Amino acid sequence: MENEVLRIEHLHKEFEGNVILKDISLTVHRGEVIVVIGPSGCGKSTLLRCVNALEDIQGGQILLDGVPVDRSSKEISRMRQRIGMVFQSYDLFPHKTILQNVTLAPEKVQKRRKEEVSQEAMELLERVGLADRSGDYPRQLSGGQKQRVAIVRALCMHPDILLLDEITAALDPEMVHEVLEVVVSLARTGSTMLIVTHEMAFARAVADRVLFLDEGGIVEESTNPGAFFTKPQTERAQAFLKTFDYE
Amino acid sequence: MEKEVILQYLPMYREALLLTLKIGWQGVFLAFIFGLLCALVRHMKIPVLRGVVTGYIELFRNTPLLVQLFFLYFALPKIGIRLSPEFCGSLGLGLLGGAYMAETFRSGLESVAPIQEESALSLGMTPLQAFRHVILPQAFTASVAGIVANVIFLLKETSVFSVISLMDLMFTAKDLIGMYAKTMECLTLLVVFYLIMLLPVSLLGSVLERRLRHAEFGT
Known part of the structure; x- marks a missing residue:
């Protein structure tokens, strides 16, 4: 398909003899949000890490814009510029x-000009309500604020796709919302995202497609999140x- | 103590201090470079070179500087490598210090969480860029105390330079005592001049440590 961004073909991942992911195939189109x-x-975080080559894979391939990504170090750095990733623990540079x-x-x-990048960064920080904190250090921010910065940091590279790896899992409950709101607004403005999450209400609100992973394989896939969350097909x-x- | 004697000796000590400082800081500079290169090799897990680095570190950490200087100054000429005393001093100190710095940098590097590197890589940085912009600054902050201790240690080690006929502070003191036997004056001056050389380093070190701490914790 023409507007395909990312394609995973028969991905197979093993670690020390244990199969972590088996025969995962998935195509992500431009503007699509997959949860x-x-x-x-079940291997869902590992899946994201494999896409970004933070984990090596034992079988299958990953294609960006229909082109297989050669796993040499130079190609990997180029590929990662086009794939934004946000981690559970924010991991800002302290x-x-x-x-x-x-x-x-x-x-x-990307060797972009300092003024141009700073200006864009400030605009993005403004969008997530943190422009006034631009001169602070990460340790001065709350978890939710740090995670919003981490999203902005990934966005400023103009990635073709964003990978979000349980980005609210380490947050206090009252901060989850402020972070997920940012993601929802990204989804509305057409960002392509592959999201791993435990927030079911959020998943339902934001997903164009839901993948249910268990024991390293895709068990159920649905393009109708409403229906999936009300009544999934598989046991x-x-x-x-x-x-x-809860009862 | 005779005041006139002290005043009379001062210029010689000042001369010796300048020489000690010059060679000492050249050695410290080399130690930094060697230490950094070794840390980089170990961090990047470069095969073969890694073994060389380990060998180098163990060799220089487990032999006295005195022996290393003897080797550079007296043994190398036998195979046709003739180095000036000054160069021997800086190089010897640099090689010894490099081994210590490498270990200090290593513990600093190990204190940086692996996900910091992943975070940098995921932004498209090459491993070298991630090292340069993300890992090294944090490792440096974590190892400042160790680095300062190494610098002081190295500057103190200059006191063995006299064996390769460098007219450093120790040499000057011994020389004057030998000639005029003003032991008390000579040794007092020696202590004072070492303090002049090293106290500023200690103070600067603690200031640096405090200044860098702002970024130490919390990602």
Whole structure:
């Protein structure tokens, strides 16, 4: 298809003899938001890390814009510029100010002009309500604020796709909302995203497509999140969703 | 103590201090470079070179500077490598210091969480860029105390330079005592001049440590 951004073909991942991911195939189109859910240890975070080559893979391939990504170091760095990633633990650079956190990679990796990058970074920080904190250091911010900065840091590279790896899992409950709101607004403005999350209400609101992963494989895939979350087809997905309900 | 004697000796000590400082700081500079290169090799896990680095570190950490200087100054000429005393001093100090700095940098590098590197890589940085812009500054902050201790240690080690006929502070003091036997004056001056050389480094070190701490914790 023409507007395909990312394609994963028969991805197979093993670690020390254990199969982590088996035969995962997935195509992400421009502007599409795909949410991956599943029990802990099902391999969903590993899936994102494999896409970004933070983990090596034992089989299958990953294509960006229809072109297979050669896993040589030079190609990998180029590929990663086009894939933004946000981690569970924010992982801002503690020795840099908020603004420097955002501008570092565009300046050093993309060699863009300092003024232009700073201006864009400030606009993006403004969008997530943190422009007034641009001179602060990460340790002065709350978890939710840090995570919003981490999203901005990824966005400033103009990635074709964003990978969000349980970005609210380390946050206090009252901060989850402020972060997910940013993601929802990104989804509305057409960002392409592959999201791993445990926030089911959020998943339902934001997803164009839901993948349910269990034991390293795709168990259920649905292009109708409303229907999936109300009544999943497979027993395993039903059992999983039930764990979020209380009598 | 005779005041006139002290005043009379002062210029010689000042001369010796300048020489000690010059060679000492050249050595410290070299130690930084060697230490950094070794840390980089170990961090990037470059095969073969890694083994060389380990060998170098163990060799220089486990032999006295005195022996290293003897080797550079007296043994190398036998195979046709003739180095000036000054160069021997800086190089010897640099090689010894490099081994210590490498270990200090290593513990600093190990204190940086691996996900910091992943975070940098995921932004498209090459491993070298991630090292330069993300890992090294944090490792440096974590190792400032160790680095300062190494610098002081190295500057003190200059006191063995006299064996390769460098007219450093120690040499000057011994020389004057040998000639005029003003032991008390000579040794007092020696202590004072070492303090003049090293106290500023200690103070600067603690200031640096405080200044850098702002960024130490919390990502």
